[in-house]
Amino acid sequence: MSEPTRRLAVLGDGEPAAAMRSAATATGARLVDPAESDAIVAVGDAALWDAARAVASADARSVPILPVGDGRYAVDADLAVDRLDAVVAGLGGSEASLDGFACVAHPVLAVDGAGDGRRHFAAANVAFVTATPARISEYEIAFLDGESVSVRADGAVVATPLGSDGYAAAAGGPVVSPGGGLAVVPVAPFTTRPDTWVVTDGVRVTVEREEEPVALVVDGTRRGTVEPHRTVRVETATTVDLLSPTVESG
Structure with a gap:
């Protein structure tokens, strides 16, 4: 039986967000809205805040967020593109299955x-x-x-x-x-x-x-x-x- 297709939301505008969408598609992930996603990639501070509020207001299971950009907790865009396949591969499993990444809880x-x-x-x-x-x-x-x-x-x-x-x-x-x-x-x-x-x-x-x-x-x-x-x-x-x-x- 084939693995289920992972669902990824990418928030943000401009070339960095477009590059993340292309990278997500290349991994085999399906691009969806945040409410339907297994994980969210947030490019820029405004997108990160939108993603965090969306997860909080959904009142459902936790959805991990990958911040991308220059912020204090963000991942450099080139590194995010290189490591996105590991994120997608680990979705649906435990935190330990997200190879190369740790989950940090933010209020x-x-x-x-x-x-x-x-x-x-x-x-x-x-x-x-x-x-x-x-x-x-x-x-x-x-x-x-x-x-x-x-x-x-x-x-x-x-x-x-x-x-x-x-x-x-x-x-x-x-x-x-x-x-x-x-x-x-x-x-x-x-x-x-x-x-x-x-x-x-x-x-x-x-x-x-x-x-x-x-x-x-x-x-x-x-x-x-x-x-x-x-x-x-x-x-x-x-x-x-x-x-x-x-x-x-x-």
């Missing part, structure tokens, strides 16, 4: 309590941003262990390890490794000695003092506003497996 955040009444997923970061220039808001950040702090700032950001080297790092936050937790960082705080935090599972953020709502930005896209005194929950919903080449394969 995806669920955002509940936004003004639109919908649940949103974030692969990189969730930001609360004061929309009016030169206007400082006050936020209560409540940690899941029962502690809370009040922060006056232009905004606040909660970042996964995948997004901790982006907007959160630019605001003065730590760069977090996989498994290290979530970075919670005030943006332009009204203090000379700002605090940042690393938490395990999530936080609850409430706008305490503001005449106008603040913008809720999820993975760089505005997803509505947060009215004063409304609490938004930002918590780890699930983890997704990113494929990382082992030392031997690099």
